[in-house]
Amino acid sequence: MDDAEIDRENRRWVRDLAAAGPRKEATCAELYPLLLRVATSEARRRAPLLKLDGPELEDIAHQAAADALMAITERLDRFRGEARFTTWASKFAIFNVAAMMNRHFWRRHEVPYEQEDWSKIASRFDVGPEDEAQVREFAAAVSSAVKENLSDRQRLVFVATVLNGMPMDVLADELGSTHNALYKVLFDARKKLRVALVADGYLPEASAVRSA
Numbered sequence: 060m061d062d063a064e065i066d067r068e069n070r071r072w073v074r075d076l077a078a079a080g081p082r083k084e085a086t087c088a089e090l091y092p093l094l095l096r097v098a099t100s101e102a103r104r105r106a107p108l109l110k111l112d113g114p115e116l117e118d119i120a121h122q123a124a125a126d127a128l129m130a131i132t133e134r135l136d137r138f139r140g141e142a143r144f145t146t147w148a149s150k151f152a153i154f155n156v157a158a159m160m161n162r163h164f165w166r167r168h169e170v171p172y173e174q175e176d177w178s179k180i181a182s183r184f185d186v187g188p189e190d191e192a193q194v195r196e197f198a199a200a201v202s203s204a205v206k207e208n209l210s211d212r213q214r215l216v217f218v219a220t221v222l223n224g225m226p227m228d229v230l231a232d233e234l235g236s237t238h239n240a241l242y243k244v245l246f247d248a249r250k251k252l253r254v255a256l257v258a259d260g261y262l263p264e265a266s267a268v269r270s271a
Contacts, residue, residue, distance in 0.1 A: 065143055072144040073135050087128060093145060094124040098152040105160050119159050127151035161226045175218055177202045197261060204255040213248035216241050221249075 075086035099120040106116055130151050138147055177198040205214055215234075219225040220241075227245075231238050256262040 066140065069138070069140050069144040072148075073138060076132050077135050083132075087132070090131070090145075090148065091124060091128055094127050094148065094152045095120060097149045098123040098127070098156050101153050101156040102160070105156065119156060119163075123155035123159055124152055126155045130155075158228055161229050162232060175202070175222065177222070200256065200259060200261045201252070204252050204259075208251045208255050209248050213244055213251070216244045217248045217252075220245055 072086070072090070075082050076090070077083075078086070099117075102116050102120045102123070106112060127148070131148050138144060205217060209217060216230065219230050220227055227238050227241055230236075231241050234241070253262060257264055
């Protein structure tokens with residue numbers, strides 16, 4: 060298929076998905092199996108990590124494909140024609156599978172996202188304490204800075220994402236919030252902590268907390 064044919068095909072997808080009635084329904088029915096194949100392939104690729112199989116894995120693929128189809132029809136204006144429409148659409152299915160797999164992982168996770176184990180905080184900063192005593196001292200300093208400088212919301216988001224490594228979109232689902240809203244909370248929390256730790260001599264001026 061040459062560039063002209065790809066362009067015509069791209070315009071057909073956008074036109075027919077933006078239409079109303081039977082034409083849109085027929086085009087959605089045409090696109091869904093492709094999204095399902097992509098979602099199924101991605102789910103199977105990720106399945107060994109979570110030990111998922113059978114109906115549960117199929118449910119993830121079907122839900123990811125259905126959500127992708129809805130997102131695509133709502134975002135047709137974002138398609139720029141720089142690649143095949145089907146390639147662009149497939150990314151929605153892959154993204155949704157990843158998000159759903161993350162949710163499954165954290166629902167099975169043994170450590171609650173709000174649990175505070177400050178012994179592992181050193182690896183989250185641009186510093187590398189060389190012995191156990193330094194690690195304990197640095198962990199205690201961060202714990203104290205969190206308690207003294209952060210709001211309850213900032214502390215929860217910081218602990219979940221930075222300390223425990225919980226994906227931001229998964230935490231947003233848990234809290235009924237949005238990724239952007241929680242990212243702003245985390246940004247402000249990290250800024251406060253850096254100021255406090257620099258002032259107390261635990262971080263040099265140029266250091267910062269690593270992104271979650």
